Amino acid sequence: MSTEQGTITKIDGNTASVLIRRSSMCETCKSSGVCHSLSGDQNMEAEAFNTAGGQVGDRVVLKIPSKSLLKISFVFYMIPVIFLIAGVILGIKAGGSELYGLLSGVLACAVSYLVIKVFAGRVKDKKDYMPEVIRVFPTPGEIS
Numbered sequence: 001m002s003t004e005q006g007t008i009t010k011i012d013g014n015t016a017s018v019l020i021r022r023s024s025m026c027e028t029c030k031s032s033g034v035c036h037s038l039s040g041d042q043n044m045e046a047e048a049f050n051t052a053g054g055q056v057g058d059r060v061v062l063k064i065p066s067k068s069l070l071k072i073s074f075v076f077y078m079i080p081v082i083f084l085i086a087g088v089i090l091g092i093k094a095g096g097s098e099l100y101g102l103l104s105g106v107l108a109c110a111v112s113y114l115v116i117k118v119f120a121g122r123v124k125d126k127k128d129y130m131p132e133v134i135r136v137f138p139t140p141g142e143i144s
Helices: 024-028 066-095 098-123
Strands: 002-012 015-021 035-037 043-049 059-064 132-136
Touching (some): 015 059, 043 132, 059 066
Antiparallel strands (some): 035 043
């Protein structure tokens, strides 16, 4: 399990938008259905289940399940590669030239992004694939 700290910027039902500082873990992750960079800087926003009951402005801890992170990484990185290679091989065998292989490889890679989009839509709201707010830090005025 990986954890990150951030600040809640928006609440929408049972989910919270959390502003977090981009970590080294983020460099290898392509969870674009859940996280997106804000203006190209070191901050990013993640959508997370708000199980700890945080409010806008609260500092929180996010839990990101490692098993889910591995599955998502596989889908986002390996599916396009597998489709590309399969498309090239099938294109060369069917068309008999490298040009057909190139064209079918590019087409298969494009199709893989549609497959990924469908996958992302299906897992977007599943608790196993979405970060979760597990702890709210007390504000300085609340410490007793």
